Amino acid sequence: MADDVRVRRIAAMRGCDRILDGVRPKSLRERLAELSEAAGPELMPDYYGDGLVGELEDRVAGLLGAEAAVFFPTGTMAQQVAIRYGADLTGRSTVALHPLGHQEMHERRAYADLTGLRSVHPTAAPRNPTAAEIAALPEPVGTVVLELPMRDAGFVLPTWAELTEVCEAARGSGARVHLDGARLWESAPYLGHSLAEIAGRADSTYVSFYKTLGGLSGAALTGTTALAAYARLWRHRYGGQLFQQWPAVLSALVGLDRELPRVPEYVRHARTIAAALAQLPGAVVFPQPPHTHQFRLWLPHPAALLNDAGLLLAEEEKVWFTGGWRDTEIPGHAVTEVSVQSPALEWGTDEVIDTGLRLLDRVQN
Template sequence: MPLTPDERKLLQQQCRHHINGFHSPSPAEQFRALADWCEAHQVEHDNYGSGELIEHFEQKIAGLLGKPAAVFMPSGVMAQLIAAQIWAEQAGLPRIGLHPTSHLALHEEQAHAALLRLHAVPVGDRLRPMTAADLADVKQALACLLVELPIREAGGQLPAWDELMALQALARQRQLPLHMDGARLWESRAYYGKSYADIAAGFDSVYVSTYKGLGGIAGAVLAGDAGFVAQARLWQRRLGGTLVHQSPMIASAAMQLDARLALMDALYQRTCSLAQGLAGLPGLRVNPATPHTNMLHLYFDAEPEVLQDRRDAIAKDSGIWLVNRMRPTDVPGWSYTELYVGDRLLEIDNATLIPLFAQLAQG
């Protein structure tokens, strides 16, 4: 008999291993670590976006991205809407281009249209990264083009470096500003083998998350040239994003930044190793077959409810929680789940995991 939601939550909590994501401290553990770090570094609260902590953090992120300036914001939604608004205002054109699976299109209740009256033009195919050919097919004038690196909804895919350069070249030819949705840019360097600044070089503005990958409480950074960031600060104030104290969000990211970035190569290698081990298992497909980041999607030839029951049975027997939410696909009878590889998976080898995934896929 299927577990109730409460029973399933309890089972998940009782498992000794979870393979998805990073180890998550409790609020009390996180706050104690944050207090110790702040005391050791003599951190003082920022005041409406001013102060040594926030200014140093903004400068550090700007340096990593190779941009002259950056501004911390409480959310990525705010950061990207502000970027789109600045470029639309500069062009005198309320029309932006974005990937069909952009966060703006799927997860923000159409805020770009409802709040800013911006029309969004889908560019490219939802199953793969945007290319120069996709942009060439767009006949409408655009104020800017939002490019997501990597594309979460397609299993963390990245364009090949040559494809990215071709897209940037066409945008320059059209005098079209490029904005990077870099919510998971931190996870992309290992695949390209280039610095964050090199990856961001062809973009006029860049958004990065301070909690995805970095493990901060919340927040985002928006980077660009000095004039762009000055306008971003103005819009941040207009939208109520200049909070009196942002130090908890900033400190929680700053204290983990270097260690998390240093871990990304190992996480990517572990993801590739897992994907290789899963290749060929009946009833299971990996997308992309060769991972581009420490993220991938697993597709199963079974309904979500069936897979959830199998996962629960495996968890009871092994003490290992394999996957989280299972979702139906466009192909009837198939399901998929997202796997984000953090430090948890570094503790478990393929010899332990592959038989469990075979059991999950085949029943």
């Protein structure tokens, strides 16, 4: 049943003329055509990490102001290597993580099961830890992980001063700082500093190529040349030394060329969209204004009704509003994540409100 709904949802989104949340799903033929156009007639595939992979690694290292970057097939693998490096380098088998962080919520605690590390939680508040909380840790840690932005807290970011202070506190305790920057691309406008300046606060940074940039898959880990050498060794041991990765790498390069320059525009327009959504009956938007181009929206209706209403709106009016609603601990209230990207730039305040009211009419009926 879930697969049937997913197929129906993709078909509905592909048929929409207007999309507020997310982007129109592409078919295999469309993705292949996009890659073919970007490749040109003379570009050759990579072999075990050479050629095009090296080009992407150099590009990302330059963007983040790092000595080196290493391409990984997944961010989960990249992050485990970064945390393992911190433990080996410092001799400390404990890592400071947030309970809402990606390692705890979405990586099945691989740092513990695969590497044998332990975690401590500097805070349970829905934000990154502060310098005082790092200084108050009950035991030495090898790595302090900061997620920018913190997705499961609502895509929230610290201020530049807070980020600087917590990084200094971590280093003062003898720990490395690792940035879980899967969505680092959209963090720069709020922090008011370049990607290189943000990554420069830390010892290592992970970025994703399919989040925000629209790549097929893949990630990069940046840092020193020593980290890069270590990362290549452990990437192979973890099974990440693939024979050819050119589809993912080429799509990442396309994303850097086409999407990355537009991210500040997405972030700016997210504030307009969020303010409009907040005017719907019973709506709550967080954070307000958004820190990035993504934020959370609550409505006082069950998730099933909202998902059904959104699907009907798409099929009947060819307009995609939002989807992916899930029930919360508050009875009768549901939450979703809104992602403002290229299609949403066409939406103004009045259209958001009018379409939202039509969605709610379907919920009530």
